[in-house]
Amino acid sequence: xxxxxxxxxxxxxxxxxxxxxxxxxxxxxxxxxxxxxxxxxxxxxxxxxxxxxxxxxxxxxxxxxxxxxxxxxxxxxxxxxxxxxxxxxxxxxxxxxxxxxxxxxxxxxxxxxxxxxxxxxxxxxxxxxxxxxxxxxxxxxxxxxxxxxxxxxxxxxxxxxxxxxxxxxxxxxxxxxxxxxxxxxxxxxxxxxxxxxxxxxxxxxxxxxxxxxxxxxxxxxxxxxxxxxxxxxxxxxxxxxxxxxxxxxxxxxxxxxxxxxxxxxxxxxxxxxxxxxxxxxxxxxxxxxxxxxxxxxxxxxxxxxxxxxxxxxxxxxxxxxxxxxxxxxxxxxxxxxxxxxxxxx
Amino acid sequence: xxxxxxxxxxxxxxxxxxxxxxxxxxxxxxxxxxxxxxxxxxxxxxxxxxxxxxxxxxxxxxxxxxxxxxxxxxxxxxxxxxxxxxxxxxxxxxxxxxxxxxxxxxxxxxxxxxxxxxxxxxxxxxxxxxxxxxxxxxxxxxxxxxxxxxxxxxxxxxxxxxxxxxxxxxxxxxxxxxxxxxxxxxxx
Numbered sequence: 001x002x003x004x005x006x007x008x009x010x011x012x013x014x015x016x017x018x019x020x021x022x023x024x025x026x027x028x029x030x031x032x033x034x035x036x037x038x039x040x041x042x043x044x045x046x047x048x049x050x051x052x053x054x055x056x057x058x059x060x061x062x063x064x065x066x067x068x069x070x071x072x073x074x075x076x077x078x079x080x081x082x083x084x085x086x087x088x089x090x091x092x093x094x095x096x097x098x099x100x101x102x103x104x105x106x107x108x109x110x111x112x113x114x115x116x117x118x119x120x121x122x123x124x125x126x127x128x129x130x131x132x133x134x135x136x137x138x139x140x141x142x143x144x145x146x147x148x149x150x151x152x153x154x155x156x157x158x159x160x161x162x163x164x165x166x167x168x169x170x171x172x173x174x175x176x177x178x179x180x181x182x183x184x185x186x187x188x189x190x191x192x193x194x195x196x197x198x199x200x201x202x203x204x205x206x207x208x209x210x211x212x213x214x215x216x217x218x219x220x221x222x223x224x225x226x227x228x229x230x231x232x233x234x235x236x237x238x239x240x241x242x243x244x245x246x247x248x249x250x251x252x253x254x255x256x257x258x259x260x261x262x263x264x265x266x267x268x269x270x271x272x273x274x275x276x277x278x279x280x281x282x283x284x285x286x287x288x289x290x291x292x293x294x295x296x297x298x299x300x301x302x303x304x305x306x307x308x309x310x311x312x313x314x315x316x317x318x319x320x321x322x323x324x325x326x327x328x329x330x331x332x333x334x335x336x337x338x339x340x341x342x343x344x345x
Numbered sequence: 346x347x348x349x350x351x352x353x354x355x356x357x358x359x360x361x362x363x364x365x366x367x368x369x370x371x372x373x374x375x376x377x378x379x380x381x382x383x384x385x386x387x388x389x390x391x392x393x394x395x396x397x398x399x400x401x402x403x404x405x406x407x408x409x410x411x412x413x414x415x416x417x418x419x420x421x422x423x424x425x426x427x428x429x430x431x432x433x434x435x436x437x438x439x440x441x442x443x444x445x446x447x448x449x450x451x452x453x454x455x456x457x458x459x460x461x462x463x464x465x466x467x468x469x470x471x472x473x474x475x476x477x478x479x480x481x482x483x484x485x486x487x488x489x490x491x492x493x494x495x496x497x498x499x500x501x502x503x504x505x506x507x508x509x510x511x512x513x514x515x516x517x518x519x520x521x522x523x524x525x526x527x528x529x530x531x532x533x
Contacts, residue, residue, distance in 0.1 A: 013479035
């Protein structure tokens with residue numbers, strides 16, 4: 001009796017009791033196993049329980065790299081080389097002949113993602129490429145197509161995407177499970193690039209996440225788009241005093257807001273801001289002046305909103321932070337949430 | 346040992362079982378059924394033990410045999426080797442009315458025997474035992490390379506498989522040609 005001739009329910013059960021590495025090995029045993037495993041419904045495959053996942057297009061080396069980390073600190077790294085036309089994994093190099101390396105990388109990725117039922121702690125899509133001469137021009141489109149075919153949202157707590165346009169971010173973001181996503185971090189290789197965010201801010205993933213980090217100049221983001229986050233870091237070209245006061249009022253007066261820290265970076269110093277909420281508590285840090293204001297939060301005696309403006313030579317950091325009342329320095333004035341001031345010490 | 350236990354365990358297959366009169370609480374006497382495999386050796390098994398097999402349990406429910414009818418008509422499992430059926434019967438007896446443990450370490454280690462047991466258990470629809478067997482089959486190759494798996498499970502490579510298939514086709518072709526020639530000869 002050859003095992004591949006066993007009845008289907010038996011083979012299903014054997015697969016069920018194998019770990020995902022064993023099932024991937026079984027695919028290589030013979031064509032019958034390969035066909036059987038590839039035709040299996042995803043629900044019958046064992047959970048790969050991978051913790052992290054990353055795909056990176058390395059345009060300097062002409063490589064696409066796919067990495068995974070397993071629960072037992074096992075690390076899997078696949079390198080697809082355009083120059084060598086090869087795939088390297090675990091010390092073994094396979095010649096890909098005339099195959100497109102992006103196609104092979106995405107096919108391998110799909111094969112592994114089929115096993116993943118657990119939530120990734122962290123997923124990273126570094127698909128940033130040089131805008132004028134993209135090395136792998138179809139990578140984003142092919143990733144989107146693969147996710148569409150997989151027909152299952154990727155569950156991850158932290159999602160990092162490095163892209164050069166809203167389209168690039170949108171090729172990944174909608175395929176991530178909005179229920180599990182907690183922290184969204186968007187990067188661009190060039191930190192001065194300006195990217196419109198209106199479509200991104202409309203997604204369920206953006207609306208459900210707890211934290212957002214934008215390491216480039218974000219355009220078309222409104223206060224309403226960010227109020228639900230507990231942590232924000234966004235680079236902006238400009239932010240008006242009116243918007244900042246509106247944010248201050250929203251944070252202090254909203255009782256159910258799960259606020260922790262909002263930080264904005266604008267490219268130049270704004271003189272007006274040093275008097276934004278009247279006389280500021282001034283401190284010096286590394287030769288620069290910090291302007292701080294303290295506000296009482298509605299429905300909380302312990303919590304204080306710290307609003308801080310820190311101009312440097314090239315940029316201004318604006319920060320709203322949730323602090324304890326004991327952290328307010330001596331001599332600082334705490335304003336109540338309606339705008340009246342209370343002397344704390 | 347209680348009189349009830351003595352009554353069931355010492356009963357010879359040919360003797361009708363009777364409820365012991367001395368039992369404190371009257372219990373429904375356990376009914377027995379009979380099965381045999383390829384070797385025709387008949388095994389007497391209690392209905393309680395046979396409950397593990399969804400197939401046999403279904404047969405019993407549908408047939409509504411009396412004790413005599415059951416004895417006269419053992420369930421035939423011609424596709425199961427005698428020693429494998431014995432293993433299955435022993436397992437059912439050992440786990441009669443008990444919750445099944447998370448693991449079973451008494452399964453055959455030899456690949457052929459284990460595979461035959463898997464087939465028999467799958468046929469007889471014994472869910473728990475099938476789970477143990479499949480787990481053991483999966484464990485045989487855990488952490489092994491494709492080459493080692495081929496060796497352990499005796500799977501031919503695709504090339505060997507194709508060659509064997511070609512050879513079989515060739516042989517079948519020759520046999521068919523021989524038969525056609527013989528048939529033509531007969532017709533003449």
